[in-house]
Amino acid sequence: MLASNPEKEASVTPPFLVARDVRKTYGGVQALRGVSLTLRAGEIHGLVGANGAGKSTLIKVLAGLTHADAGEVLIDGNPVAVASPAVATDLGMNFIHQELAFIPGMTVLENIMLGLPKKTRFGIVDWTAIARDVEPVARRVGIVAPLNAKVKDLSTAENWLINICRALMRKARLIVMDEPTASLSAAESEKLFKIIEDLRDTGVSILYVSHRLDEILRLCAAVTVFRDGNFVTVIDRPNLTRAALVEAIVGGVVENLSHEKHHVRKEAMLSVSGLSRLPKVKDVSFELHRGEVLGIGGLVGAGRTELIRLIYGADRADAGQMTLDGQAFLPKTPAQAVKAGLGLVPEERRADGLLLTKSVAFNLQLSNLTNIIRNPALPLIDYRRRADLSSQTARDLSIKAQSIETPVGLLSGGNQQKVVIGRWLLRLPKILILGEPTRGVDIGARADIHRLIRELAARGMAVIVVSSEPDELPDLCDRVLVMAEGRIVRELTGAGITRNALVEASYAFDGTERN
Template sequence: MSGPMGTPAAPPFISAVAVTKSYGGAQALRGVSLSIAPGEVHGLVGANGAGKSTLIKILAGLTEPDSGEIFVDGQPTAIGSPHRANDLGMSFIHQELAFVPGMTVLENIMLGLPKKTRFGMVDWTAIAREVTPIAKRVGVTAPLHATAKGLSTAENWLINITRALVRKARLIVMDEPTASLSASECQKLFAIIRDLSASGVAVLYVSHRLDEILDLCNRVTVFRDGRSVAELAGSQLTRPSLVEAIVGGEVEHLAKSHGEVTKGEIVLSVRGLQRLPKVREASFDLHRGEILGIAGLVGAGRSELARLLYGADLLDAGTMALEGKPYAPRTPAAAVRAGLGLVPEERRTEGLLLAKSIAFNISLTNLNAILSNAILPFISSRKRAGMAEKIIRDLSIKAQSSDQPVGRLSGGNQQKVVIGRWLQSKPKVLILDEPTRGVDIGARGEIHRLIRDLAARGMAVLVISSEPDELPELCDRALVMAEGRIVRELAGKHVTRNAIIEASYAAAAERVPA
C-alpha cells in the first residue's frame, strides 16, 4: 500500500477548540482541540474512554459541549442537532451501521434523506438515476432495487458511504471501519478513502489499528484522559510515537517466550467436526493450561467452529469429548452446564444486556451462587453486588459502581465484564472470539495478562483472532483455518505473524492432520 499523502495546506473545514464535556460530574472532555482540512484523512486515536466518542457525538449534534467552540469554514457554529450536522456537510458512519435488511439497497442508501416525489409519491426511478453513478463510484455491486438482506458487512459499509455522498458530505467520520472486514475488503475501502480525499472530501478516521492510521492519514490527533495530547504528522508520525502518546509513556512489551510447548492433559478433543459449508472435518485437541489460537481470514469458519463447540449450532458430522467423556451439546445452556464458556465476537449484541447493570450481566451465568438460600429460587441482591464488586476490583473495571448500566462503559471495560462473568463460574474451557477487537492498546495488554493468568490456573483457553500479531504474543499453539478447514498447526517459536498470514492463504487441501 502507498503511504499517506502530504499534509494539506488548506484552511480547516471544521475545528474544535478547547472543548469540554461532563456527564454526571465526571469530565469526558477536558479541553480537546482538533482541526480537519478539506481533502484530509485525519486520524483520531486514543484509549477507550479517552474522549473520542464524546467529541464525535458533539460534532454529530447528539450532545452539546459545556464550553469551547466549534468552527465550520472559520465561523463559530452551534451544531445542536443531527439535522444541523447534516446540513453543514457532515456524515457519520459508526460501527453499528445504519442498515435495514428488509429494505432495498436504494431505500437503505436514502435512509434519512429527502426524497424526490412525483404526484405526491416517492419517485424511486428519478432517485435511482441520481444515485446510480455515485453507487458505481463507491463500488456498490448489488442491484439498487434488490433486497439488502444477506449483504456482507463490507457491502453495508459501501451503502453507508454512498448515502454520505448522496448527502453531499464534506466530512465523513468513520468509526473502526475495518473491524469486521477481510484484508481484501480493507484494501477496497482504503482505495475509496483515497479517492474521497482526492476529490476534496475530508475523512476523520477513528481506529485502534495503528498500521491503518499510519498508512492512510495525513495527520493524527491523540486523545488521552479527555485531553488532546499530541498532533503528529510527517516524520513525527510513527508507531512508537503514537503508542507512547496513547498510553502516556513507554509501553511494557509482553512478548511471549517461544520455547518447547509443555502440554497438560487433554480437556477437549474434537474429531471430524463438520457443518457445511462453513466448517469441514475440523480435528484438534485442547490441553489443560494451554492457550490455543484459531487464526484465518474473515469467513474461514473460525466463529462457526466456536458456535459448534458451544452448542449454538448443531453438527452435521463429527464427535467431541470433554475430559474423556462424550460431549454433544445441543444448546449453549448444555455447554455451560458441561463446563464451557464463550466470550462472543459481538459483545454488545451477543454478550451483554446493555441497559442492565454490571452486576446483572456478571451474574447471568452464576445464578446458583447468588441465591438467598438453597431452597427458594430468589436472588440475593447483596450477594450479586458482592460478586460484581469483586470482579470490578480484580479486573480493574473503570465504573462508578456495580449498578452502572454496562452500556455506558468503554469497549475495553465491557469486554472485561464479559470475561469476568466466566471468571466467577470457572469453566473448564473458555472460548474467546476476538477478545481485543475494538479495544485500545492498554486494555489489550490487560486482557492478554488476564488470559495468561486463566491458563496458568489450569483453564484451557481457545482464542480466535483476526490480528496476525495477537496470537504470536499470546498462544502456545495456533491452528490456521481456510475455507472451513484447519490447514496448518503452528507451535512454539513457529507461531509467527508471517507463518499465520502465509497459512491463511494456503489451499484447504494442505490441511495438516491434528
C-alpha cells in the same frame, strides 16, 4: 495586474474544520475537558484514545447529537452552531458509525437515499431518474450489487460502501468513520482503504477513528490523541510511529506481553474428531491441551464462529465426535456445555454477552447464581455475598465503574469485555472460549485482557481465542489453527506463529477437497 501565488493562497486557506476548547459534562462527569481538533480539506486525520477518552462525545457534538457546554466549532474559518444532525449535514459533515445505518428490508438504492430529497414525477418518487444519478457514485465507491438488491443479503463491507455512497450523495466534505474495519476481513479492509485514499484525492476529508494502530499509521497524515477527556497532542506524519502513538494514548510505555513461543504436548483437555456441519464446518479435528492458549484464525466466513457454536452446543453437528477429559462430549445446548465446564465470551458482547441496562454486579453473577443463593431449598439471593464477590472481581480485573451497581451499558468497551470475562472467572470453567476478545477496545485494555488470558492458562485453564486481529494471535497464542472454507488448513506453532504466516495460510487454500 499581479499574478496570484498559489502556494501563498494555500497557506492562508483556513482548515475545513476546527473544534476549539470543547467541553462537555454529563451528570457531574467531565467527558470533554477542553479538547481541540483541526482537520484540513482532503486530509485523512486520525482520532485515537483509550475507551472513555472523549472521542465519541466530540463526534456527537460535531454531529449535532449533543451540545457542548463550552468551546466553538468553525467551518472554513467561520463559527457555526451545530444545533442538529440536519445542520451538520448541511455543513458538509457526515458520520458513519460502527453500528451501520441501514434498513434490511429496503433496496440498495432506497438505503443510499435515506433522509435525502428525492426526485418526483407527477407527485410520485421517480426511482428511475434517481438511479441514473446514484449509479456513477455507487460504482465509484465500489458497490457491485444491483441498486434494486435487498441490503439484507449483503455483507458488512458492502453496507459500509452504501453508507459512504449516501454521504457522497449528500455532498459530504467530511466523512467521520468510526472503527470502519471492526467487522471486515483483511481483503475487505484493503478495498476500503483504497476507497478512502480515493476520497482524499478528490478533496473529501476523512476523520478516521480506530483502535487499530496499523491502519492509523498507514492512512493518516496526522493524528489527534485524547486521554481522559483531555487533548494530549497532534502527531504529524514525520513523527508518526507506533511507539509515539502508544505513549500518547496511555501516557507511558505499554508492557510487551508477547511470551516465549513453545509447544509442548500436554494433557488433552478437549479432543475434536471429524466434526462437521455443512456447509460451514467440514471434517475438523484437533486437540486442546490443559494450560494452552489455542488460536483459531482465518478470514471472516472461514467457519470459525460456526465451529465454536458446535463445541458450545449452540448448534448440532452433522457428524463427528468430541471428548472432554476423556469422556464423550456432544452438548445439545449451551447449558449442557456450561455444566460440563465450558465458558464462552461471545464476539458480540453487547448483543450476546451483556444485559446493558443491568448493573455490573448483575452481569458478573449471571452464570454464578448458585454461588450467591443462601439456601438451595430457598432460592433467595445473598446480596452481601453478591456484592463481596462482584467487588472483588471488579478489583482483580481493574474494571473502571463508579460502583458495581452502575449499568454495564455505561462502561467503555474494554471494561464491558472485562465484565464478561469476569463472569467466567467466578465459575472457573475447564475451557474458556473467547470470540474477538479485544475487538473495539483500546490498547491499554487489550494489554490487560491479554495478561489475564495468559494468567488463566498458567493456572491450568485451556483457552481458545478466535480473532480477526492480524497481530493478536501471534502475541498471545501457543498454537494457532488456521481455517479456510470450513476446514483447518494449517497449524502454526512456536516461532512460526507470525502475521505473515497467518495471512498466507488464510489465502493459500485452493478449495480442493482433502482427505
